[in-house]
Amino acid sequence: MTISMQQLADRMGGVSQRSYETRTEDERDYARIVHSAAFRRLQGKTQTLGVAESDFPRTRLTHSLEVARIGSGIVQALRRRLAGHGPALGLREAQRADVAALLPSDQQIQCICLAHDIGHPPFGHGGEMALNFHMREHGGFEGNGQTLRILGRLESYSQQHGMNLTRRSLLGVLKYPAPYSKVVNQQPLNPGVGLTELRAGLLKPPKCYLDSEADIVAWLLAPFVGDDRERLQAIVAGAEGEHAKPCHKGFDTALMELADDISYGVHDLEDATSLDLVRPQDWAASMARADNLPAWFDQDRLGKLFFGEPYQRKEAIGEIVHRLILSIVLVEDEAFQHPMLRWQASLPPAERCLLRSLHGMVVSRVIGLPGTQMLEFKGQRIVGDLFSVYASDPMRFLPETARRQHAEALDAEAAIRVVCDHVASLTDEQAARQFQKLFMPKMGSVFDVM
Known part of the structure; x- marks a missing residue:
């Protein structure tokens, strides 16, 4: 069974016919995201540093805008490379044509990227852990799961189906295609222990969608053949006392996650550097610990730029982000039948190591500080x-x-x-x-x- 473009554009509540409508399905989805109350609220929600910690903080809103810009850049770069311009992808001609036809439009990938954090609660992971603790006997709470709930059920564009986005847009934000009940660590917390008495590690939710949205996920996956649906929802068990984890995601989701990873790996570090929380010695120490940096990464030159004048920092950021985008590779998983699941985008090990090193500075010098x-x-x-x-x-x-x-x-x-x-x-x-x-x-x- 294959999924037609019309099936990808289908909405849960059906498509309302407007005689005056001139927009494409992608453009309608994009408009519904940016005009939604849930999206506007992201301007008042913490990204890494608190909203009031500086005069120019990155919030969930500005982060989402940056992710959308990077996501669009990834798709544009892949489109050019598949046409034979820029770094080769090592694919056969027929494969290049298949993947080129699969790429989302600029509006579609921006829509998915703009929506990816829309379910995050106040105060970042602190708020997420608190809600998960209080909802632990009622289906739990997880920010990405709440994103799907808002898009598919809560926002006021339709009576029952939230924003009533297309199947492809909703599938793109489904980062973790496994329900809370299937991946949550089943070991109960000690009864009578309060929220503030527990270590943070015990409060973190599993990566999942909420069981209350099982009908939405069933609709999303309905056009896929049974083997694809089953494999997409596969999980790997966690160690004792830990949550299980989903194993797979869709093609658009992989593109969005790359944009997200690049954004928080580079731009969150910019905030920390601007506030003098991360310094040149932290850069040197982090790079010295890395065991597999890309050949193109000149850590001394880029480090001097990063900690130089503001315009030099922007030059370094632009180079790193662009190089990361051009490093992305396409991988085929032949166990899946449908190309939306069969193809994945990822970073090579060296570029992934670089991102870990960059974000590691934010973790150690900002997030991890008392x-x-x-x-x-x-x-x-x-x-x-x-x-x-x-x-x-x-x-x-x-x-x-x-x-x-x-x-x-x-x-x-x-x-x-x-x-x-x-x-x-x-x-x-x-x-x-x-x-x-x-x-x-x-x-x-x-x-x-x-």
Whole structure:
């Protein structure tokens, strides 16, 4: 069985016919993303550094814009290379034609990249861990899983199907095609232990989609043959006490993840360098530990540029990003029948090592610092306490729309998921203000917008 272009463009709720419509399906999906409330909220959500940590922070919104630009650059470079311009890809002529026809349009890859972080809660991974802790008996919480939930169910472009995007757009953001219940570590936490008493490692959710979105995933994968569906959803068991992990992803997802990896590996380091958190000695130490850097990577010259004047840093960033894009290779997995699953894009080992080294500086000099971890813990505490309050008496504390959804929920699982959806939708600032209003004397007003 093959998937036709029409099947890839199908929407869960069907395509509403408009006599005046002139846009392509890709253009409609793109417009729905950028005009959505969930996308706008990303401007108030933490990327690596807190939103208020500097005058020019990267937020989830600016990160998503950069990922979209890099994703578009990857597709454009692959299109030129498949046509015989630029570094060769080592494919036969027939293979080059097949993959060239498979490449997403610029609008499509930008749509997928812009949407990839749309489900992340306030305060980054701290907020994610808090919500996963409170939802552990109700299907859990994971940011990528929430992305699919927002796109396919929650956003207000349709009555039941969220943004009602095309199948290909939704398949592109399905980073982890395995449900929470199948990959979560089944060892229960000690009863009676509170959120703030547990190590962060015990709170991290598995990489997954939420079981509440199983019907959306079933629709996404329906056109594939059974063997492809089964293989795509395969998992590998984790070590004792760890979550299992999905093994595979679609072609568009692989392109988006490369753009994401390049963005946070290079641009997050730019933020840390600009704030003098990462210094030349950190660069030298990180590169000395790397065992397999690319031949093109002149660490001394690029290091001097990176820690030079701002325009020199931009020159170094531009060169590194462009070289990484041109290093991408295409790999065929013959176990899959459909080309959307059969073909994958990846970085060679040397370029992957370079990205790990670059991001490692951010991990050791920014993310891993006690001060940063304290901020993450504070966000975790805020989100956890807000969830507890709203869950304790939803009809008293939730805003009007969420109260109505809670009252209409079909069962207790769906009702508690409404609480989770509300807390996850908050920006960092909204969550902080609501926490102050609830827990700090003389803070907050009856006229505050919920």
